[in-house]
Amino acid sequence: MAISRLHIERVRNIQTAALQKLQPFNVFYGENGSGKTSALEAIHILATGRSFRTHIPKHYIQNQKNDALIFAQSGQEKMGVQKLATGEQLIKVNGDSIATQGQLARLLPLQLIDPLSTDLIxxxxxxxxxxxxxxxxxxxxxxxxxxxxxxxxxxxxxxxxxxxxxxxxxxxxxxxxxxxxxxxxxxxxxxxxxxxxxxxxxxxxxxxxxxxxxxxxxxxxxxxxxxxxxxxxxxxxxxxxxxxxxxxxxxxxxxxxxxxxxxxxxxxxxxxxxxxxxxxxxxxxxxxxxxKETVVLLDDLTAELDLTAQRRLIARLSQLGSQVFLTTLDHVAVQKHLHDLSISYQLFHVEKGQIHAVEPTI
Missing domain, CATH: 1.20.1050.90 (RecF/RecN/SMC, N-terminal domain)
Structure with missing residues (x-):
């Protein structure tokens, strides 16, 4: 399933972000520390119930706040999770509370590819x-x-x-x-x-x-x-x-x-x-x-892959029908790959926790 709308509240330095009309590829760019990875982290928390950066909720919940909230919509499906600083959580699918994260995980299969992925080897x-x-x-x-x-x-x-x-x-x-x-x-x-x-x-x-x-x-x-x-x-x-x-x-x-x-x-x-x-x-x-289509989080795509490997990865994910959320410091290179491969995408500029959709420059 593809996410068409995403709402994030109080995740790290993101106070509130409302992202509409999401595309097969969604590119977040900005300076280090701007909140790019936090956007991916929020999606990961929604789909899996946990962050890929910390096991302790209060470490990703915004300072001096009691909770974080992530909501997404895909077609007719609406899903949300509220994570409390105490470690408790509330999960809803289409307005109904559910007991386990497993039900949400089945709706939203998610894969993460990040600079630390080689740890599994x-x-x-x-x-x-x-x-x-x-x-x-x-x-x-x-x-x-x-x-x-x-x-x-x-x-x-x-x-x-x-x-x-x-x-x-x-x-x-x-x-x-x-x-x-x-x-x-x-x-x-x-x-x-x-x-x-x-x-x-x-x-x-x-x-x-x-x-x-x-x-x-x-x-x-x-x-x-x-x-x-x-x-x-x-x-x-x-x-x-x-x-x-x-x-x-x-x-x-x-x-x-x-x-x-x-x-x-x-x-x-x-x-x-x-x-x-x-x-x-x-x-x-x-x-x-x-x-079964998969949502893929690609953190820091351009950090360790050369241009050929970047394009090959993007092309393969598009071929597999995955919806991709990726972060990069070099959005120009990523846009060129997506343009040349004729892939629909949305560009987001992230600055100090503020996320704004911007028009592609290519």
Missing amino acids: DHGAKLRRQLLDWLMFHVEPDFYTAWQYYARALKQRNSLLKTSRSLQLKDLEPWNQMLAEYGELLHSQRLSVLEQWQHFFQQDLAHLLPNLPIQLEYRAGFHSEQGLLHDLQQAHYKDVERRYTEHGPHRADLRFKTALGDADAVLSRGQKKLLVMALKLSQIAMLHASN
Whole structure:
């Protein structure tokens, strides 16, 4: 779905912004610190319930204010979120309050590509699991329910592990059984989706890194040939000592393998940037193949990509039907790409938290 109207209140230095008649591409330009990224941050908060810059709401809520408000309209759909400094939130879709962010996330599939995106290659497994599970959430209808049951069992098991170092195997067996049942289901779902994703990934990789074969390698987080229940039982005493559950899909990882070794060790920063783009573009392509369009946030597009890579990325996103919100210091270069590719766009100048639509200069 494409956002036609966006309203932001009290997000960082943006007091109030009302953006109308949004286009397939929406370009925010201005000096550093003007509020460009804050506009993207607001969309991210609406779609996911969290900021991509901080986990603490009061850090993005305007100073000395109690809340932030983001509202968007897409066709007949109206959605909004109010984030309170206390950490609470109120979510509405078409005027009705909803209990979970998941309902909003399904309406507004969102991908973020920013200068820190290479962290998912260089840092821990959590970001890579999130990348895979974002795709799972949008293409596997039963994934979210299975994950909720798994997370509930994991929480209960870990709580028990923290209570005593003398727990017997029988004390954990009900949670072992539940964890194993839903963990095996999650594992099976991930394998199925990963097999489909590989096809789309290789297509985008061939365009962005044509001379560098890379394979996605999924690590289950447990010995899949023996089964999760076996691992949970075998690791009982170690888990009791550690006071947390070592094995399961919550410990899974996604690795990127080249002929010379793991991508994090052998690729340059520029190559890692292109790899991340291939990963995210291929996910967008997979959703597009299922008639699901994605909103894409591109922060600081021109910072680390040369002109050829910029144009290639813009062209691919347009081909996939994505609605794009991007920030840049070089709006002239971006306008030229969009003009030459015959892509409809809206230009916004951002200054001291004020956002104004301006006429294109090309």
